[in-house]
Amino acid sequence: MTTHAPAVEAHDLTKTYPGGVTALDGMAVTVAAGTVFGLLGPNGAGKSTTVKILTTLARPDSGTAAVAGHDALRHPDRVRRAIGVVAQKSGADPVATGRENLLLQGRLYGLRGTALARRADELLARFDLTGAAGRLVRTYSGGMQRRLDVALGLVHRPQVLFLDEPTTGLDPEARTAMWEEISRLAGDEGLSILLTTHYLEEADRLAERIAIVDRGRVVAEGTPDELKGELRGDAVHMELRETPGPVDAQLLRAALDSFAGVREVVFDGRRLSARADDGPAAVPHVLAVLEREGAHVASVTVARPSLDDVYLRYAGRRFAEADAAATASVPAAAAGGAR
Ligand SMILES: Nc1ncnc2c1ncn2[C@@H]1O[C@H](COP(=O)(O)OP(=O)(O)OP(=O)(O)O)[C@@H](O)[C@H]1O
Structure with a gap:
């Protein structure tokens, strides 16, 4: 991938799940290399389905998707090597230690020996987990687990990182710490990051560009200031x-x-x-x-106009209303709140 090629480029994605739920209805997203891009939308808007397609875990009914310069539909293996994925649900093994989790993840990507040990130590230090490296993950706080999740996604030095709802369930302090870490990853290390969130404040704080997603398509896109400036x-x-x-x-x-x-x-x-x-x-x-x-x-x-005002303008309803409507049938533990 040249530095100028987009990290992610997807067009006209459609997907209807068995049972007739249309999750994507012309979804499009372009993420410039080295930037943080936010997919913002209420529960059920289609964010996770978009991420699943871009990370090769699902196929669209139609449309195109390229990640790190590779066609996600024709060369999913190449895409998988170029990306890190931090899913909504932790992928860490709770009955292994933080270090063991990192070593195992590294081995899956072909790292071995001292290079792997060095990389694990580097990430433990980076995410402030050195002191807890030998503890079982099930004893970690929510914030520590989430930091380990991000570290696991970075073991093989991906070019593009997907963060699906990175701070859902974290307390305000841990959320702020995670925001700082995400900003640093994009800023200092030139990583391209696509994050999905239904926290308006999170998108505002972190993302250089935001796409507001509603009912499976982008209803507005721009920098947070551009979007708010339109009001x-x-x-x-x-x-x-x-x-x-x-x-x-x-x-x-x-x-x-x-x-x-x-x-x-x-x-x-x-x-x-x-x-x-x-x-x-x-x-x-x-x-x-x-x-x-x-x-x-x-x-x-x-x-000042907020992203909620922008959402209201483009989606025709308040963000919290849309979120509440979508989560009404979802168990409380799986549903976060809009901010
Ligand atoms: N495997 C599936 N089978 C059937 N319907 C699904 C499936 N996965 C998602 N959906 C439906 O597709 C729509 C989009 O879901 P998706 O998970 O992509 O939204 P989202 O914006 O990521 O929301 P959330 O934050 O709740 O995950 C929703 O109506 C959802 O119920």
Whole structure:
């Protein structure tokens, strides 16, 4: 693979499972080499099915998929040698030690002797597991197990790493530590990473580019800032106090609309909402106009657009709603929460 070839390039993937569930419906994903790409979507959106196809564990009904420059459908063996996979469920043997797990994994990839021992020690140190290397994995905390999972995926120095929901089930501290580690892998080591997540914050923090997936296809794609930028500006919400007489909504709207950078002014009873290019800067002006027109403000909130707003715009429903709908029939232990 040349450094400029995409790490992952898949187009028009479709897959319907026996029983008629359409998991993928024209899915496409391109990951530039050396970058972190996030597939973001609620449970059931088709993220895992996409990863299974790209990691050669499933075949699509139609479409193309290339990973590390190899055709995943025609040369799955070549793809397997070039990738590391950290699945949702840990692949580590709980009744073996951390070091034994790494040595076994290395042997599966043809590493032997001192080269293998050195690589295992390197990864144990790298993932802060040296002190626990001789302990059975079943005694590890959730965060330690997840770090070992990532180390196992890296033993054979893959070019492309697939992380399927890397922080589901971790406490906030372990999640932050894992985020730092993932950023370092892409930054310092030039690894290409495709991660799937249904944590909005995780995609925002880690991924240079994000594809928002809904019902088996990409509904929006770009950098986190590009996606949020499409919503143009901050949301400003104000609660008005009761006034003796009615507020002249039309007059207020006309006065506010005349400000550069304030738009989409909406009155809803005693609530006013608007979009502003720079919310904090607009608030004093908006307050002054309202006071001048006899409307008194009880509270003000300014919110930056979130990926949830982006999701709402493209998928037509809130992320948490979609997640809840998909997980309603899934056992609680298997379902995470959207953030
Ligand atoms: N082996 C299977 N047989 C039948 N249906 C399946 C199978 N695997 C997945 N599905 C269905 O395909 C759809 C997409 O599932 P997929 O696991 O790819 O989504 P996801 O976005 O990864 O969600 P999750 O985070 O819950 O894994 C869902 O409706 C799911 O129920």
